[in-house]
Amino acid sequence: MTIFTLILAGLVGLEHLGIMGLEMFAGPKTQAKALDMRLNFVKLPNAQIALANQGIYNGALGLLIISSLFFFSGSPLAAVLRLLMLFVMIVATYGGFTATKKIFMIQLLPATIVFILLWL
Structure with a gap:
């Protein structure tokens, strides 16, 4: 696992x-x-609640990825990062098909690159 992979x-x-x-x-x-959503939809109170809830999950995922870089090393770090990148890949694939296609490029592609680099 290279420093380049860890930075990514x-x-x-x-x-x-x-x-x-x-x-x-x-x-x-x-x-x-x-998010490629209609403004009148995003302004709805229930949409704002759903977005905030989704934000909590994204924040937790981001924090887990970053904190794993500090709390693990070697093989355990590689295993944790593989699992987290796989999770991002699954969620991004679902989001790309159900929300907006740009999720494929913005979230799926970087996570897939890191996932592949972690196996090299």
């Missing part, structure tokens, strides 16, 4: 913290544009 894994973690910020704290216009 950290960037995937930071990306998920950024997604959390977007889903929990950004204004409806920003959310609608970034």
